[in-house]
Amino acid sequence: MIVTYTHPDGTVEQTSTNDLSAIESADVEEVMGGTAWRVIEDRLRGQDPTAMRAVLWAVRKRDDAALKFAQVDVPGWRRRLTCRIEREEIDEVLDNIVAEALAKSEDAAIDAILPHLRKLAHDKDDIAAALDALGKGHLVTAPEDSED
Structure with a gap:
């Protein structure tokens, strides 16, 4: 997952x-x-600010070993702090869904999760690539979701 904080x-x-x-x-x-x-x-997937802040703290500690968690704040976190999933997580979700969907010979389970994956994906093109890799490229043409 990618945690992003846009400073003021x-x-x-x-x-x-x-x-x-x-x-x-x-x-x-x-x-x-x-x-x-x-x-x-x-x-993190639920956009929990404490979890995202903890990840930022762990990375910031690389440059300042004495940095305390309580010292790490993220002003305006609702507008500036996000967590998005990466390609490998998209692949994992789709692999699990495809295994279930293939057992039932249907794509409905994949269609149902695509809007959620599109919202959480750091790189929206990863969704199409993951679907193509699964042989489910025909599902890429779903309606565009609005940007978050």
């Missing part, structure tokens, strides 16, 4: 949770009260 001056701070080390991920779990990483991922 317009500069963009962006990081992928895939780039966190195991220690950094454990630090995020710790500052979130011992929350398991799978729960943190769910909270």
Whole structure:
């Protein structure tokens, strides 16, 4: 997942949770009260500001080891802080849905999740690429969703 914070001056701070080390991920779990990483991922998908802030903190600590979680604030977080899924997460969701859909010989399950994936995708073209990779490229022509 990619956490993005657009500072008030317009500069963009962006990081992928895939780039966190195991220690950094454990630090995020710790500052979130011992929350398991799978729960943190769910909270990130839900745009939870504390989870997004914790990821930013872990990355910022690379340059300032003494930085405390309480010192990391994200003014205007509702407008400036987002978390979006990456291609590998899109592939994982679609793989799971396709396995279920193929068992039933239907595309309805994929169609149902596409608007959600389009909203969460960091790169909207990843949706079409993932569908093509699954042999479901015919589903790409769904109506355009509005930008968030």
